[in-house]
């Protein structure tokens with residue numbers, strides 16, 4: 001049974017072909033080894049017009065829906081989740097701007113974003129604000145027509161690249177209730193007082209994730225996204241899109257882990273036979289593909305519900321939870337099937353495995369997803 005329309009099938013094939021012909025697995029591997037941001041590939045995606053897939057046609061986009069976006073993320077991530085991240089994190093804030101931005105912000109940012117001239121990073125987390133993301137301490141104080149921001153941010157992905165604008169969650173009213181005293185600012189990464197340092201993380205080596213020291217950063221009031229005190233609903237607004245996107249990308253990467261392991265199992269011979277012929281390896285691969293198919297089905301369900309604008313918080317969390325844990329499981333099994341060769345960068349499996357290890361943490365941990373799912377469950 002095929003769940004995709006012919007147009008969706010065609011779109012999925014187009015993205016897959018593009019990644020193979022225009023980007024390639026060697027490029028993505030090299031960016032990971034060199035910890036180098038994938039500028040050339042990012043530009044190619046921008047030139048193809050795909051950064052605008054979710055934007056309305058009146059704002060210069062393609063007018064696609066979240067299902068189209070999910071199919072794109074699945075394809076872009078096939079040789080590594082990290083590469084897809086560089087594009088995904090930029091899109092989430094761009095969509096926030098289309099929905100909540102002032103006309104001035106839209107004029108300033110949308111076209112340069114669609115052309116690939118600027119990109120966005122989301123800066124929510126702090127040293128003491130992880131899963132409890134609203135416990136923001138970074139403080140913005142009003143000073144005439146400006147705000148002065150001080151504090152420290154952590155894990156802001158893609159922020160060390162060129163021409164980045166940060167969407168930074170700050171506390172503007174310490175007397176308001178926890179989730180109500182927050183506001184989001186759009187802050188160019190070269191603003192005086194920002195010190196952005198790329199971290200030597202195990203995963204996400206190319207897109208990079210960062211710590212940011214925020215020291216007397218002066219920003220105009222016009223850089224506030226949405227109203228004062230609207231920081232939390234704005235940040236939460238993109239969570240559905242983010243979790244569908246990452247679930248799709250984990251699925252794409254997990255499928256490649258299975259494909260690579262399957263090919264290796266047929267090529268590698270021990271005891272005068274391909275290791276695929278050992279039943280234990282066959283069964284492992286069968287389990288891996290079954291898990292990836294299940295992750296894909298959960299993701300397509302969540303994406304199609306989101307596209308139809310149906311309430312789907314539970315389905316989105318299920319997709320994120322299952323797809324991330326699938327990426328982790330199938331890449332661990334892939335490491336076992338590739339044996340010693342799995343340890344080398346040119347196996348690609350060790351890169352997929354590292355991405356799997358971060359996938360159950362970033363974007364809301366597995367524990368938080370389970371809590372969200374359980375919250376929707378009622379005894380009959």
Ligand SMILES: Cc1cc2nc3c(=O)[nH]c(=O)nc-3n(C[C@H](O)[C@H](O)[C@H](O)COP(=O)(O)OP(=O)(O)OC[C@H]3O[C@@H](n4cnc5c(N)ncnc54)[C@H](O)[C@@H]3O)c2cc1C
Pocket residue numbers: 089121122123124125129130131132154155156157158201203204209358361362363364365366367368371
């Ligand atoms: C590679 C990577 C990229 C990231 N990129 C970004 C980014 O671009 N922007 C950004 O703002 N943030 C980013 N993050 C941060 C990410 O959102 C947080 O790491 C995540 O929300 C978890 O927070 P924490 O790491 O502080 O863990 P903690 O919240 O300290 O959690 C530690 C452990 O305790 C568990 N735990 C915490 N609270 C509960 C609870 N209520 N119930 C049960 N268990 C709980 C967690 O599940 C986890 O196992 C990124 C993280 C990673 C790893």
